[in-house]
Amino acid sequence: MKVSKKIVLLGYFGVGKSSLIRRFVENTFSEDYKVSIGVHIFKKNITIPEKGTDVSLVIWDLEGNDDITNTRLSYLLGTHAFIYVYDVTRPATYKNLENEINFLKEKQKNTPITVVGNKEDLVTKAYLKQNSNDFGSLTDFYVSAKTGDKVNFLFSNLAEALIK
Amino acid sequence: MNQDERLSILKDILLTDEREYAQKVEEKLKIVEELVNKQNQLSDRVNPIIEERLNDFVIEIPKTLGPVITEALKSEIKNSQDAVVEALFPIIGKMIKKYIQQEMQILSEQINAKMNNAFSFEALKRKFKSKRTGVSEADLMLQELVHPIIEQIMVIEKGSGIIISEYSKTQAIDEDMVSGMLTAIKSFAEDAFEKENQELNYIEYDSFHIHLQNFSDYYIAVIISGSYNALFKSQLEDKLLDFAQNSINKQDIINRDSFSEKLKKHFQ
Ligand SMILES: Nc1nc2c(ncn2[C@@H]2O[C@H](COP(=O)(O)OP(=O)(O)O)[C@@H](O)[C@H]2O)c(=O)[nH]1
Ligand SMILES: [Mg+2]
16 A cells, blocks of 8 residues: 655744755755745655555655744645654754644644654763753654764654555 | 315325235135135145055945945845745736736737738648637647647645545645645735735646646645646646536545545546
């Protein structure tokens, strides 16, 4: 069986959304598409042997926005799962975390949201512990697009959850 | 006191004052004159310096202030990207419309030019064929240029851009990504026409024509190579509408396989 799922990545400029996707996916829609419409589409097939299912993740990389309410809402329609990314080294990218997540929940009801703190490679475990209050209970885990830590886990975990 | 004496006294009174006055005025004039001279001399010396400085300033400003301004503009645009896009939307929309109108104009002129060449044997043949089939001569001519070929048909869920069903003669492109991109482009363009509440129904990509037929929960994208003309468009529309109305029910939208089966049957 083959199913396709739409995944949308959101988060501030420069938190590493495109880097995370690039880590995970090798093929992309031709870059020479002249019109910039503020989104890039990627795709990755994942096989889940236990289910005998092939999942095509169609990943929408929305160009960063320093305010989620400015996101083009039509791009959020029909999303099967969101990945919200912030940068653990830049407080500005997570200080509004709760509001941003609430906005998503309101606009796209019943859609799971995975929250990750990226650039984990730049900080120590102690730092993450110390600041865990700021990252809040919303954070699911920390990743690094640079080292690749937990990047595959992030996407494959999502794929599995989506076909349950 | 005789007449002369009186006159002398009067002269004295009048002229002394006048002379003194005249002298004072003369002195003042001299001062002013000197001042003016000095200033002239000064400006003779200063003007070139100022001019040179001004020239330097004009040359230097793009080097020194330029990057600062560019940087400020860049970050301003970056920070208010949506505002910029919003501002550009109506313009882009109008540009697209204008472009299409222009292309149509060019096309119809070309056709007219060919039609005027009415005495060729080809044209005569076309005339008979047009009479026989009821298809306009212009459309026949277009068909002669390049036959339209349906390369791929994709049924795409609105919003998510996920493929519901797909039919192609040759599997060449990644339909998941194309359908996502088409959906994104469609949303973007439709936002541009928001006020007119239009739905995008045509995109050109590379040498392909992409016909978009909109239904409520999904849309059908037909990728065509060759010439895409009004006759073909109208036939295609009829076929798609007929398919959606008579072949497809709600179940098919959930069940990809049955949808694909029907699609294949209808368009083979
Ligand atoms: N050290 C480090 N740098 C990263 C990581 N992820 C992204 N970056 C850098 O952060 C910058 C912004 O990344 P990008 O993917 O363009 O961010 P986006 O705007 O969210 O798409 C780039 O210079 C990346 O090289 C990471 O995990 N660790
Ligand atoms: Mg990016």
